[in-house]
Amino acid sequence: MKKLLTFAAGLVFASGMAHAAGQHAGGHGNSDGHHAMMAVGEPGEAGKVSRNVDVVMRETDDGEMIFEPSALDVRQGETIRFRVHNRGELEHEFVLDDHHGVMEHKALMERFPEMEHDDPNSVRLDSGKRGEVIWKFTNSGTFEFACLIPGHYDSGMKGELTVTESQANN
Ligand SMILES: [Cu+2]
Numbered sequence: 001m002k003k004l005l006t007f008a009a010g011l012v013f014a015s016g017m018a019h020a021a022g023q024h025a026g027g028h029g030n031s032d033g034h035h036a037m038m039a040v041g042e043p044g045e046a047g048k049v050s051r052n053v054d055v056v057m058r059e060t061d062d063g064e065m066i067f068e069p070s071a072l073d074v075r076q077g078e079t080i081r082f083r084v085h086n087r088g089e090l091e092h093e094f095v096l097d098d099h100h101g102v103m104e105h106k107a108l109m110e111r112f113p114e115m116e117h118d119d120p121n122s123v124r125l126d127s128g129k130r131g132e133v134i135w136k137f138t139n140s141g142t143f144e145f146a147c148l149i150p151g152h153y154d155s156g157m158k159g160e161l162t163v164t165e166s167q168a169n170n
Pocket of ligand 1: 065091092093147148149152153157
């Protein structure tokens with residue numbers, strides 16, 4: 001049941017996003033089109049990683065939940081391996097998306113707290129665990145990374161991800 005819900009949710013996000021952004025680039029004729037059409041980019045290949053970026057997730061003594069660093073900068077065209085480490089006491093996740101996608105996903109997680117998603121733009125980790133997301137940033141713009149486990153985003157688990165337009169066309 002969880003898998004079905006996850007899959008259905010992905011379709012809802014994708015169609016909502018496509019309509020909102022009016023995007024037509026990419027994804028046509030691709031059976032995995034709902035990922036390929038994401039504004040933030042597409043799943044990256046391990047063999048094409050240009051850079052590793054370390055991200056820590058944890059709670060603070062004064063009750064916040066945070067990502068370190070709290071903002072990330074990449075260049076358009078880069079494939080990044082995000083090496084995510086949950087150094088907190090609670091379960092956390094790292095999700096990459098545009099603001100619209102994050103808000104939709106957040107609302108869904110609040111309605112279905114048991115929902116699990118193993119999409120390539122996210123990794124969910126138990127306390128003390130490490131994981132990674134390999135992602136290719138095909139579009140420039142301002143995006144987000146977030147933890148959408150209910151309550152966490154509003155406790156501070158969000159950050160801005162800026163993708164700078166590449167000078168050389170690669
Ligand atoms: Cu969290």
